[in-house]
Amino acid sequence: MRRRLTPYLLILPGGLWLLLFFVVPMVTMLSLSLQEGDVVSGYVLTGHWQTYVDAIAAYRTQLARSLIYGAIATLVLIAAAFPVAYWIAFHGGRRKATYLFLLLLPFFVSFVLRTISWRYILTDEGLLLGPLKDAGLLPPGFHVLGTPVAVIGGLIYNFLPFMVLPIYVALERIDPRVVEAARDLYAAPLVTFAKVVFPLALPGVFAGVLMTFVPASSDYVNSAVLGSSSTTMIGQVIQSQYLVSSNYPTASALSFTLMAVLLIGVFAYARALGTDAVMRVSER
């Protein structure tokens, strides 16, 4: 009897935590999105789905922009993170742990502060552009801050470890002898990479995409700090609807829409990649 109860007892603390701090707010938010009223006179649940239609119509540009920024950032992240992860996994030797620690070192500084420090780097006469302009390599009017490049660059910078780590874990698990076997069977180094190393690292890429695309698309810090009104992302809209306009139903409706879009995207992605690769993440 006791043995049969043990698994449930083990899941109890985490389960209760999730129920209290995840499920309850979700339900509250869903209900909030279907209410009408204002802060002064209070809100009443009316099942007003029109809020969704209006919110999406009003902010579809920001929603689409967020998904595009997130997607670009994710693609660049795969390209940037793979070589790093590969190098640490296969050439890191005894210093692997040190390199991983160095990768995570910036995380000891707060997310917002790190992003603000990027302002100093990217600002018009800052660390990066100042010398280049002085040297005449860039026109005086050239700027990066406030452009999509700065926002996406910030996203890439902030989420890099979340892409490197899962890919590193997947690569680390590859038996070096499997790589040698490919070489032995006449595969040149690049072919070995394409036919053996990359396919075996796919579960890590999948996990990395999940861990970066979702938070990058809903991020509101990078655009606020590094962007301008032309780079506004949906996260910023939700934040200002909640905290500035106190328009709770619209904010909730936008949150739910974003969540639905991301969930559908992730499932479609998992489908396309084959559930096998996804399952392997948990199985191995």
Place this chain on the structure above:
Amino acid sequence: MNNAMTEQAAIELAGVHKDFVSHGETVHAVCPTDLAVRPGEFFSLLGPSGCGKTTMMRMIAGFEEPTGGTVRLDGTDVTGVSAHHRDVNMVFQSYALFPHLTAYQNVAFGLQRRKVARSEIRRRVGEMLEIVSLNGMQRRSPRELSGGQQQRVALARALVNRPRALLLDEPLGALDLKLRQQMQLELKRIQREIGITFVYVTHDQGEALTMSDRIAVMRDGRIEQLGTPREIYERPATRFVAGFIGTSNLLDAAVQRIDDGIALVTFGPGERVLVPVPAGVTAGQDLEISVRPEKIGLRREEPTDPGCSVLSAVVTDVVYHGTSTNYTVKTTAGPDLVVFDQNAFSAEDLAGPGDHVFLTWAPQHSYPIGV
């Protein structure tokens, strides 16, 4: 035999050696070695772990570059050629199958890289899977296969390319005893059928003895002895070989006198060991004599034949093994000697612990090491 001598070696190592630097010190993994493997031969590299046998094989495969010397395949120098351009294939210790590919795709991998026509690949892979008795397993992924089946896929994956030589790195190590013995016979059968040169790395002397045409026994980066299983077992060149291959009784003694090429060594009263020795061995010379346990007869009465070796002994231990009974005895000639008695005539032990017995064997079963 003469033909084999003049024949082009399938694999030839000339002065090949490999040094590693670890903690600023140079380690000689393989000392300068000359070696010629004949075409179609089942050749084993046998030795304890760390003896350099795997490094030697990896230099043949192209995974390790020799510090010096030349590697030739069928007479062509391949020393600087990387693994994917070398016409040898390898069966890895833990199989190293591609986990994301099916059995069929694993076997087809090498042919696809060589741009063999699709229909040809299908035919050859099918044929090879048949040879290793894996029909119907084409679509299984490696983790859906048993250890023995994975082993067969690994073998098929290498052999399907018809390499000049197949290199096998302890391929049976992960299998249980019964399956291992079955696979030994099967490997031998496949090798005979296909006629490819096999280079087999193992630390299991029994495996090497039963499968090989020739064996190179390695120790500390050097080949201690190279010969047929029979030569290595019956006439070990060094004390190490005598001890590593099977069990051996080693007796140290000085030659008393030599009659007709047979040296006489005496110990206590009535105790003598007769050893055939080559010309050049003289009276007074110290000999190290190896006697295999199964060659020794155990007697309750003192043997009368003056043409046989005789030692007097006290039994200290008796272990029944089914096909044989193993006796450990104490003698004046050496510390613990071992005698294997085939249980061919009696179901009872010949003697028990504490019994006084006589050991006797024919002169040809004494072998002087290193002379």
